[in-house]
Amino acid sequence: MALVSAKEMLTKAKAGKYAVGQFNINNLEWTKSILLTAQELQSPVILGVSEGAGKYMCGYKTIVGMVKGMIEELNITVPVALHLDHGSFEGAKACINAGFSSIMFDGSHYPIEENIAKTTQLVNACDILGISLEAEVGSIGGEEDGVVGAGECADPAECKAVADLGVTMLAAGIGNIHGKYPENWAGLSFETLDAIQKETGDMPLVLHGGTGIPEDMIKKAISLGVAKINVNTECQLSFADATRKYVEAGKDLEGKGFDPRKLLAPGAEAIKATVKEKMELFGSVGKA
């Protein structure tokens, strides 16, 4: 199956009260693990690429080639969207040109008027090409230079203004943050989410910072209109932990030394387990 826009899978998810997982990719092994798990579980899936990961993997065109090649060679038949995560305006245009099927433009750090103006330009371009577009209102907190910033709560009226531009999905801050949640985290603001969903109607809402949110909060967020949940840190942690254990066990040291394929295999298996757990929790299994 060719890469698809995320529109149809997210419209179905919102109507069916489940969420599609966005799992960020960083290399070939992660991508393969996520695609194979989605296929095994018959779940739609969104592969997220940050601009940093894009540079690391030799640019957006390389990634499009790798993902399309894998879909064909691994006989992946479930819907797969290749999505830019937290894109700048320039990054969004570069990914559109490179052949991504979905884009996030994160204009949350601009004044709302500028966020609206830039998002509007991308709505027009994405519409013509059949690419899905995610916009963001209210910045998602997270760790920067060792300081963990609290997640903002978006203004529901601003969310409505951006949703009305014709974007496919909307990320709205509801106290969520990227990376690990601090001990004193206040939790998600369901009051804000409820108000946003009332203002934005059928618009699929996106929950960033999916690592470490308690299960009951994930389920409640889905019941209040969240149709896409992003996960990155948890895949990083499981990959790193499995790789560290393999290295510490000191296997494979004789002869030529470490075989890179053996070295990365436990991490790849760990990512499969993490993705499976999340797809089951989000309710997307069997929804392809």
Ligand code: 13P
């Ligand atoms: P985590 O790294 O907290 O899982 O968040 C991922 C994310 O929201 C990517 O946009």
